[in-house]
Amino acid sequence: MKKLSALICLLIFTQNIVAQKPAGKDFWWKRNNLRVIQMNLPSYEAATINADSIVTDLVHFSANTLLINAGGIMAFYPSKLDFHYINPYMRPGVLADIVKKCHEKDIKVIVRFDFSRVHENIYKAHPDWCYISPKGERIINTDMYVVSINAPYVQEKAFKIIEEVIDLFPIDGIFLNMPGYQVNNPYEGKYHGIDQNDYDKKRFAEFSGGQTLPTEENKADPLFQKYLEFKKSTVEDWSERLHKLVKSKNEQIAICTYSDKFVDIIRHESQSMTTLPYWPYTASDNVGNAVNSFPDHIVSNASIQQISFQSRYNAVEPQEVQIRLYENIANGSGLDMSMMGDMRGYEDERNYEVFRKVYAFHKKHEPYFGKYKSVAKIAIVAPGAWPNGEPMQEYRGVQLMLREAHIPFDIIEDGQIANLADKVKAYKLLILPEITYLKPESIEILKEASKLGTNLIATNRTLFDNPETLYQLFGAKIEKKDNDGAGNYLVPDNRQIFKSFPGQSMLFWKFNLGLYDLSGTDAKYLPILAKGRPGPPEIIGGHDPTGYYAMGIKNHAKSRGIIFPVNLGRIYYMHGYQEHKNLLLDAINYILPEASQTVQTNAPARVETILKEFTRNTVINKEKTSSDGMILHLVNLTGFSGNTYFEPLPLYKLTFRVRSEKQPKKVFGLTNGQPVKFTYKGGFIDLEIPKLEGFEGIVMDWN
Structure with missing residues (x-):
């Protein structure tokens, strides 16, 4: 009898363990088959949205996930919280009806929160909750005020709002828009500076051992570097608390936002560009970066329909949207589209047929998407998740060279190298396009990879702040890292390496042309010629050797390190001359000829x-x-x-x-x-x- 009782207890215990699952791989988003349509609702559309028409449209377009407003800036449901401004156009019961009818069609619902702003009524009652610039300015959009992340609204009230929504609606996920610290008014293109809210000052003092909150963003200032650590720490602390709250309510609620810590779905965005040259590989870039840098996460890259914040009612061209969507699924993301309002009476419906076609294609062929393994032997290191400025141009230019040559490559975010040591060491070539700073632990990974047989190529100002590593890996010493190369020429001297230059003995230059001591290399190539004599044809010439070179090769026991101390990627990205692309491709073929054979x-x-x-x-x-x-x-x-x-x-x-x-x-x-x-x-x-x-x-x- 005792044995029987023990057996029954064991069976009950075992069943309880099974019931306490699911394991992470059973979560709905882990399937990585998302087909998201985000309806970013203006307040007034709450008066007209209809659950039946929304669900009909989602089914018509083969969507399996709806992303729609819930709260934060304003509540799209009858919130009972006095610090949660209610949309005046809100109709009670509509959000609940949308969730219910989506679920009837097996469509998941992720609700949107934005805690970056509060209505002026809340600001007037609690001005201490809001951002204040070093000049004493607020960031205001009409009647909405930007908040401070360390003030009570974000630190306390936001959790109450999310908890209320989870308790009221059987949602499948939450999406956080514009999380973190705000220093800009992106809707007006204006920078305001580091938040000087008293709560920020107090918390920074506690974090830094009594230091004063900085007022200027200066990377050379140790105080600002401490502030960057503070921002990272406080954002991760908030994200961890949110994660604990949500998962304590329901493990099957996915957390989605733009960061990687304590989230289930990393969201990225393909946006229209306002400056030339346009970048048609935005989805491949975004998804390739995220899936390789954060392999344990699901990535959802949204095609943003609006031309700009000032032109939200005009969509980008259908052909561009088609490229984005196909690049999404080809690189390992699902489909994701963000539009203003619902799909009825939309101001620019030109993209609808593209959505219908590509979403239906993905649905029909689901088994062939979402579970991929890379075949690439090359990785390009990205300068962050959202590159900008000259490092972005250098990075994109190098990408463009390989994409046009049909050479497979992965993308690894610079800050993730240390977290992906085994993966990084497995590549046969790593390309660092103007990667000016790497963490010490990432530097060690590069050194270990080089010893194990990974070749390295660095361009422009890569590792300029770490002279010891620059010399050890590439045999280079900087004499002048910033030097205007307009008027200089490079000579493709070794035709065993530079095989792509028949009939060409001088290659023009523009942008940065670093002057480096390459005496620590094993070979120097691409002699740099002087600017010569500008003027009419009668007097030009004088392009004599300067004694400097634009390429050096350092031989290691099992690998090589090649340095191009020049803006090799940027010049191709901005101007597109084949000669500059061929410099990199010839170098790759020299050290890794199999790259072009895949x-x-x-x-x-x-x-x-x-x-x-x-x-x-x-x-x-x-x-x-x-x-x-x-x-x-x-x-x-x-x-x-x-x-x-x-x-x-x-x-x-x-x-x-x-x-x-x-x-x-x-x-x-x-x-x-x-x-x-x-x-x-x-x-x-x-x-x-x-x-x-x-x-x-x-x-x-x-x-």
């Missing part, structure tokens, strides 16, 4: 090729890690002219040779389901694509 094709440079190993993304395969085959995504960018987007040109008789460790059992195209003729020999798959329109996914199935 994908060989006659396709033009404007066809983006994205090659991945895939595992069928089905419920039964949720724990499977071995690959089922390869998929070659082809995104046709021939309609991109540099400053606008047209329909892509149809392309015919494209040939591809793809390196593959296995012979496929079958090869077919996803867009038409038709088989593709192929041969397999010597570790390569040869195939021909009769016609490419906007997109194709070529599945090479091993099973």
Whole structure:
């Protein structure tokens, strides 16, 4: 009898353990098959939105996730909290009806919160909750005031608002818009400075051991560096507290925002550009960065429909949206689109057919998306998640060179190198485009990778703040890191390396041309010629050797380090001369000739090729890690002219040779389901694509 009782207790205990699951892999978002439509509602649309029409539209467009307003700046439901401003157009019961009817169609609902601002009524009652600049200014948008992250509204009241929503509605996720510290008014393009709210001053003093909150952003100032640590620490503390609150309510509620700590879904955005040159690879850039830098997270990259904050009711071109969406799924994200309002009576509906087509395509072929493994042997280090300025131009230019050459590569965010040590060391080449600062632990990873056989290429001012590492890895010493190169020339001297310059003995330069002592290298190339004599034809010339070089190679036991102390990426990104691209491609072919062999094709440079190993993304395969085959995504960018987007040109008789460790059992195209003729020999798959329109996914199935 005692044995029976013990057995019953054991069974009950075991059942309780099973019931206490799910494990993380059972969470709904882990499937990575999101098809999100975000309806960013202006206040007045709360008076007209209708649950039935919203759900009808979501079903029509094959969406499986709705992202819609709930609270923060204003409540889109009848909040009972006196510090939560209620949208005057709000109709009680509408949000509940939307959630209910979405669930009836198996559509998940993520609700949006924005705690960056409060209504002036709340500001007047609690001015101490709001931002104040070093000049004593507030950041105001009409009747909304920017808040201080360390004041009670964000630190206490925001949690009450989120808790109220979770208690009222059976939501599937929360999205946090504009989290963190605010120093700009992005809607007006104005910088205001470091928040001087008393709560910020007090908390910074506690964090720093009594130091005074800085008033200027100066990276050379140790006080500002301490402030950056303070911001990171306080944001992560808030995020951790939020995570604990949400998961204590319901583990199946996903947390989504733009950061990576204590979130389930990292959101990114493909936005329109206001300056030339336009960047047609924004989705590949965003998703590639996030999925490789944060491999344990799901990434959702939103195609933002608006032209700008000042032009929200005009959408970007349909052809650009199509490129973004196809790049999303080709790189491992789901689909995500953000628009102003709901889909009825929208001011610019030109993109609707693109949404319908691509979302339906993803739904139909779900098993071939979302569970990818990279085949890349090269990684480009990105200067952060949201690059800007000259480092962004350098970074994008290097990307552009490899994309146009159809060379597969991954992207690793500079701040994540130390967290991805094994992954980083596995690459055969790391490219650092003007990566001016790396954490000490990241530097050690680079050194270890170099010893193990990873080649390194650095451009422009990379590691200028770490002379010891710069010399150790690249044999370079800086004499003058900032030097205007306009008028100088480079000589492609060694034709065993520089094979792409028939008929050319001098390459013009522009932008930065660093003057480095490369005596610590094992070889110096690309002699720099002096600016010479500017003027009429009769007097020009005088481009004599300066004694400096624009490329150095340092040999290590198992690898090489190549340095280009020049704006190699920026000059190509801004001007697009093939000679500058060929300098990098020739260097890559010299140290890693296999890089150009992974994908060989006659396709033009404007066809983006994205090659991945895939595992069928089905419920039964949720724990499977071995690959089922390869998929070659082809995104046709021939309609991109540099400053606008047209329909892509149809392309015919494209040939591809793809390196593959296995012979496929079958090869077919996803867009038409038709088989593709192929041969397999010597570790390569040869195939021909009769016609490419906007997109194709070529599945090479091993099973």
